[in-house]
Amino acid sequence: MIRILIWILLAILLLPTPLMPIEPLVERSVYLTVEDGDRLIGGLTEENFRVSENGESRDFRLEEPELPVMITLLVEHSRMAAWYWDDITQSLSSFVRSAPDGHWYSLVTYAQTIEVASDFTRNRAEILDAWNRLGQPMWREVNTYDAIYETAEKLQLIGGRHVVVLIGSGIDTFSRRTLGEAQRKVEATGATIFGIGAGSALRGRLEMYLGTNARMELLRAQAFLQMLADKTGGQAFFPRFVTAFPNVMRSVLLMVGHQYRLIYDSQPRLDRPFQVLEVEAFVIEDDRRKDFTVRVRDGWREE
Amino acid sequence: MPYQCLAILLSLLLAVQPVAGLASTRPDLTLTQALGKSYEELFDLAPGLGFTQSHIDAHRKHLERARDTCIDEYKDAAKSYNRQLRDAQAELRRRTARLNDEERHELHCRIQNLRKMEQQAELLANHAIPTAFDNKLAKLELVEKWPAELRKIEAEIAAEKHYERRYGDVRDIGLRNIRSGQQDDIKRGHEAVQQMKMMGMMPPEMDNPAVVQYVNDLSQKIAAASDLQVPLQVTILNSKEINAFALPGGYIFIQRGLLEAAETEAQLAGVIAHEIAHMTGRHGHRLMRRATIAGILYQAAQIAALIFTGGVAGIGTYYALQYGFYGLGLVLSLDLLGVSRDFEREADQLGVQYAWNAGIDPRGFTEFFSLMASRFGYVAGLSWFRTHPPFYDRMVESQREMMFLPPKDSLVRTTTAFEEMKRALEDVTKKAEADEKQRPSLLSPVEDCPEPDLPRYKPGDPIENLCPAILEAP
Known part of the structure; x- marks a missing residue:
């Protein structure tokens, strides 16, 4: 009797899969x-x-x-971004300059909330135009987790192939959603996310003067962008020189193309x-x- | 007692005078009806209308009140939609775990439609209604001032003083020197074009040979009748914006939206002639020089492309100029916009002359303005109001210039070639519209939703449909 029981147990252990709910x-x-x-x-x-x-x-x-690709530029537009404004504008303008015709491009900005500055368009000029139209950022808050959550939520409703290029520091100040919620949302969407770490150049210059809290904050921001890329098959970049941003944006487009x-x-x-x-x-x-x-x-x- | 009765009767008559006064000396046309006419019609009608100053003043106040009431109404509506939107989003958050697919879709649709309704209400309050009332007020100004202006013009013509005006030597077009050094602009213009293409600021070019050929022929015809001393390079851009722009050195860009909007060859020619006048006046070069003097570092391409072109990409560039070009960390002095307004006036005058000299009816230019203002006013035409000289001044000055021009017998209004171009353009438009239908949207990504109950208003519709307060007697 015991021998039979052992055989049954062994069979369950050796053949676990068919018994798992699938x-x-x-x-x-x-x-x-x-x-x-x-x-x-x-x-x-x-x-x-x-x-x-x-x-x-x-x-x-x-x-x-699938073609065309729907590429969403999710760009930080907060007062805090004044510290690394060149990184953002360089990234954005070089992306628009290098992006091939034929795809759909949209611009979503975020600070306190997200704003669809330009809905999907084939005319890349509209992206720069929409950016220039924004004027001075109003909010100091950078709710990056909310931004990624809400953007992913919007993209979930649109079929097709999606790429998100997040241009921002990755810092989050006051989001309603937690990092975990943002991560789970990203895991549920099919978009490939590329993170462009704005402020990396400044950080490189000021690293030695930063206190522990500031370092922790920046590391957390960097880890968030890295996590988004790793989770979705994209890549995160943290250029230490402003001049590197055009090359980074070209790399992103090259990766999308390959x-x-x-x-x-x-x-x-x-x-x-x-x-x-x-x-x-x-x-x-x-x-x-x-x-x-x-x-x-x-x-x-x-x- | 009879005197008292008479006094009461007279007082009553005086009290109701503004209402009765809306019926002018032409009983068949009230002031409200007159303001519903086009600018061209009003130029003809205004001298015979004979409304008194008090009627006009009362109507102006009435229009301003009606505008403010109407704007407040739609701003309140936008706020109300926003409140409903937030409630719906809160409900979605609260119930998200318990919703079945059907309930979720219904709630998604409600949120999407509330967003659309809020945006529409804001668009109406901030753009459509102010622009429609700007038009009404500009027309009222025309009714008020044009009769006196007309008498002045006729007196100037009678005294042959109009020959002394600036660029009054219209019989010498092509031989006179508007601004020397046009050839120097070629290199700069070429660089600007290259830079704009490289920056991705240039919409794709149109490849329909019939359309391209027609527009090129028309542009070359006008250029040959102008003071342009450099070869003209015409490019048609496949973009829905109603615009054309010139870069220094003979580069002119015409957008598909302009070809679609123009109703006659004269209208299209008026806009092309205006852009050619920017080149002959070397406005790009002069503006940039002033910008340098003002201490504002600005790239040649941006100066040339943005300020007096309507912006390659749209009205947003105008906002950028007015509120500071933040993207580049630069702020443009508003004085420069004043300078650009002077250039606009000069281009208006020269443009009218060039169209006339090419044998095309120069009234097409003001007709197109009128069309922009009434039909397309609040979306694509916004820039015309914001950065160009006051609309009334511009219309009147163009009209004055037309009256000063020597009469010509057969000025072309439209041609069969234009009609053929419009037919060829239909295919391009259809293709573009089909493409537009496939466009994904972040703003309304939920499919199969019932259409929201938006106010039925499109540019050019009578504003009375939106603001019934305007119909009340002043």
């Missing part, structure tokens, strides 16, 4: 970039990828990326709200596997 198969689309050092790798095929969800291998296929679209059969587990996704990219050279770095969202959250 949902039927759904197709999920993810965007990712593949890098080798500082080089973007293009031209890979399905044989060069492996996809796993919650630790289990998944079937997938590569498809043509994204792969991968569609995999997802089978989410109902016992966990977050489904972990892992993608490997590699090539076989001389019978040896060479792995690449993959920038892809780290999973999904069902709301």
Whole structure:
């Protein structure tokens, strides 16, 4: 009798998956970039990828990326930004200058609240025009968590391929939402987020004079932008020179242009709200596997 | 007793005089009706209307009161929508975990529609209503002052004094020197164009050959009849804004919205002639020089592109100029806008002359102004009011210049080529509109919502529909 019980227990332990509550198969689309050092790798095929969800291998296929891309520039427009205003204007103007025609661009600004300064447009000039129209920032508060939460909420309602370029310090002063809420919202949306750390140049110059609290605040801000990028398959940049911003913005556009679209059969587990996704990219050279770095969202959250 | 009765009767007559007075010496036209006419019609009608000064003053006060009442009404409406919006958002927050899909969609739609209604009310209160009343007041000024102005002009013509006015030598167009050194602007203009293209400030060019060919031919015809001494480079931009702009050195940019808005060749030609006049007057160069003297560091392209062009990208650039170009950390002196207004006047005068010299009816220019003011006033045409000289002055001065020009027999108002261009333009417009329909929106991302109950008003509609107070007797 005991022996039978042990066999049953062993069977449960060895075959856990079929007994876990799972949902039927759904197709999920993810965007990712593949890098080798500082080089973007293009031209890979399905044989060069492996996809796993919650630790289990998944079937997938590569498809043509959706076009046009909807790119939202989420830009800090607070009185606090006066300290790093050049970083913001440089980023914005160089982005508009380098951005290719054909995509949809929108400008959302944030301080106390978010404002849609320019709805989606193909005319990039309207973005600069809307920015110039804003005039002096009114609020000192920088509610970055609210801004990312509300922007993600808006984007969730619009289908298609989304990219958010957040240009701001990452500092949050008075948001209604917590960092955790902002993170969960981002995990639930499909947008790729790039963080452009405005104020990084100033921070580089003043680092030695900062007190512990200020350092902690800035580290937290930086970590927030990094988290957004890591969670969504984007990248966060913290340029130490104002002159670096144009190159950074070009890099963002280059990455968007080199994204792969991968569609995999997802089978989410109902016992966990977050489904972990892992993608490997590699090539076989001389019978040896060479792995690449993959920038892809780290999973999904069902709301 | 009979005297007392007579006195009471006279007092009563005096008391009701402003109301009765709305009926002028022409009983078929009240002042309210007169202000519903176009500017062109009023130039013809005003000398025969004969309203008294007290009628006009009373009506002006009445219009100002009606405007303030109407603006307050829509501002209150905007506040009320905002309160409802906040309540709806609070409800969404409170119930978010318990809402089913249908309830959530209903609440999303309610929030989206309240946002639209708030924005619409604000747009009406801040732009549409003030602009419509600006128009009414400008027309009232025309009724008040034009008859005297007309007599003055006729006296000047009779005394042949009009030949002494600035640029009165219209028979020498093409041989006279408005401002020397136009050739020096070519390099600067070319650089400005390159810079604007590089900055992404230039909308895409239109590629419809029929439209491009027609506009180019018309522009070259006007340039040949002007004082322009540099080759004219015409570019048509595929953008819905009703605008055209000139850069120094012979670069003219015409936007699709302008071609769509123009109803006759004369109207389109009037605007093109105006822009060519900016080039012959070297206004970009002169403005930049003054900007340098004023100690304001400003890039050539921005000076040339923004100040007297209407802005490549739109009215926002005008706000930027008026409230400081914050994006570049620069603040532009408002004095410079005064300078640009002088240049506008000069371009108006020369533009009228060039259209006339090209054999095109110069009234097209003022007609287009009138069209901008009444039909497109509060959206795209806002800049015309904000940075250009007062509307009434501009209309009157253009009218005066037209009266001073020697009569010509066959001035063209429109042509079959223009009509063909308009037909070719329909395809471009349809394509652009189809593209616009596909445009995603952050402002109204929720789909399948019932249409909100917005006030039915579009630019050009009678303002009385929005502000019935205007119909009450003053």
